Amino acid sequence: MKVNEVINNNNLKISVIIPTFNEEKHIGKLIESLLNQTYLPDEIIISDAGSSDQTLNIISNYSKKNKFIKIIKRKGICRGSGRNEGIFNAKNDLLALIDSGMIPDKDWLHSFSIHLKTKKSYDVIFGSVSFFVNKGIEKSYASTFMDKRKKLNYIDTSVASMLIRKEIWRKVGRFPESQDGSYIVEDLDFIKKINDSKSYKIHESKARVYWIMDFNILKIIKRYYEYSIGSLKAGYFGKWHKGLIRNIIALIFLFIASVKFSSYFLFIILILFLMKSYSYLKLSKWFVEEGVFSKIIYLFQTSFIFLIIDISSFVGIIRWLFLGSPKVKN
Numbered sequence: 100m101k102v103n104e105v106i107n108n109n110n111l112k113i114s115v116i117i118p119t120f121n122e123e124k125h126i127g128k129l130i131e132s133l134l135n136q137t138y139l140p141d142e143i144i145i146s147d148a149g150s151s152d153q154t155l156n157i158i159s160n161y162s163k164k165n166k167f168i169k170i171i172k173r174k175g176i177c178r179g180s181g182r183n184e185g186i187f188n189a190k191n192d193l194l195a196l197i198d199s200g201m202i203p204d205k206d207w208l209h210s211f212s213i214h215l216k217t218k219k220s221y222d223v224i225f226g227s228v229s230f231f232v233n234k235g236i237e238k239s240y241a242s243t244f245m246d247k248r249k250k251l252n253y254i255d256t257s258v259a260s261m262l263i264r265k266e267i268w269r270k271v272g273r274f275p276e277s278q279d280g281s282y283i284v285e286d287l288d289f290i291k292k293i294n295d296s297k298s299y300k301i302h303e304s305k306a307r308v309y310w311i312m313d314f315n316i317l318k319i320i321k322r323y324y325e326y327s328i329g330s331l332k333a334g335y336f337g338k339w340h341k342g343l344i345r346n347i348i349a350l351i352f353l354f355i356a357s358v359k360f361s362s363y364f365l366f367i368i369l370i371l372f373l374m375k376s377y378s379y380l381k382l383s384k385w386f387v388e389e390g391v392f393s394k395i396i397y398l399f400q401t402s403f404i405f406l407i408i409d410i411s412s413f414v415g416i417i418r419w420l421f422l423g424s425p426k427v428k429n
Contacts, residue, residue: 111215112141113208113262114189115197118181119145122199123153125311130161130168132202138209140195142167146185148176148280179274179285182258186268194268198259201308202231210306211262222267222298226260226306229253235393237312239400240319242379242386243408244310252382253304258286260308263293271296275333275427282329283427319404320411327415332427340416347413369402376401 115133119126126145133143145158147170155170162168173184178198186194193215195208204210211224230241230253245252258274271292275285293300330339350368357364376398380386386397419425 111193111212112191113138113193113195113211114191115140115143115195115208116182116185116189117143117145117197117199118148118178118185119150119154119158119199120148120176120181121150121152121154123150123157125200125202126154127157127161128202128311129197129199130158132205134161134165135205136203136208137206138212140167140208141191142169142189144169144171144185144189146171146173146181146188148173148181175276176280177277177283177285179276179283179289182274182285183276186265186273189265192265193262194265195262196258196260197308198310200311200313201228201259202311203260204305204307204309207260207306207308210303214301214303215262220299221301222264223293223300224262224306225256225300225302226262226308227253227255227302227304228257228260229307229309231309231311233312234314235397236400237314238383238385239376239380239397240314240404241310241312242376242383242397242401243404245379245382247378247382250382252384253307255302255304256290258289259310260306262306267293267296267298271298277427281332282325284326284329284333284335287330287335288333316407319407323408323411324415324418327412328419328422331416331419332425334426340412343409343412344416346409372402372405373398375405 117129130143133140145168147155147158149172158168158170162170169188171184171188173180175181175184182196195211197203207226211226214221214224230244232238232241244254246254249255271289275283275288277283277285327340330336353364353368357368380394380397380401386394389397
């Protein structure tokens with residue numbers, strides 16, 4: 100059966116939910132990709148947090164031509180409130196979530212719909228998040244998000260590519276929201292709620308979206324500084340920060356040893372970062388197919404990015420402690 104035949108014979112209606120804030124650079128590409136899906140959405144709801152750039156104008160131009168594209172100007176400024184407002188206003192039970200910096204594969208919704216036509220009534224379907232890169236440094240940055248533990252070159256569990264029934268969103272307690280707009284890893288918390296519930300879920304890697312990688316050192320520093328504080332607020336110390344603190348302590352000792360005993364200890368620090376980078380890069384087909392010289396460049400680039408990430412994250416820990424170790428209030 101061809102894709103178009105599936106569409107014509109399928110009366111399942113899906114609402115796509117997108118939170119936005121100053122996304123003029125990518126929102127047009129995302130909307131175009133959704134309008135060109137092999138399985139068209141019944142409605143697209145864009146929940147905006149008061150963008151000050153051209154985001155709303157771009158969306159308005161599309162909504163004038165496509166009445167099923169709806170704009171919600173929400174009061175909450177965090178991503179959790181954006182998703183909650185969008186879902187609350189959706190008219191359909193089936194909800195496809197995606198972030199504004201993503202581009203879905205043309206069969207993204209179709210890959211979800213296949214599982215909805217079976218006898219099994221899935222509550223949640225996790226798609227996958229791959230990476231859209233233009234430059235070599237963006238490839239290095241993308242590699243830091245790969246799932247080394249599962250040996251995957253993509254993210255297989257993310258709210259940036261998932262389909263969920265509205266009743267399950269209500270059942271697990273919606274997305275957490277922060278009053279001041281700070282990042283509180285609401286995505287991880289919501290996924291945890293789903294995993295802790297008795298929801299019937301499945302993973303479908305073919306329901307893929309591509310994260311547009313935008314390499315900017317200042318943005319990376321800000322991202323991981325805020326991500327570190329948000330994770331600690333949400334109680335995720337054990338998942339990430341234990342290993343980070345252990346690594347930072349080891350680096351401090353090696354640095355002190357290099358000052359007091361021998362500069363060779365600095366070489367050990369470099370080797371450790373290169374080994375860490377290789378453990379992620381080797382998951383990528385493009386890296387495996389590169390020549391020796393290019394691989395060396397990618398190893399050093401990725402090590403530099405990991406250094407930035409670790410330092411930014413550690414500063415986030417210090418900041419969180421000075422704030423009095425606050426926790427998220429449900």
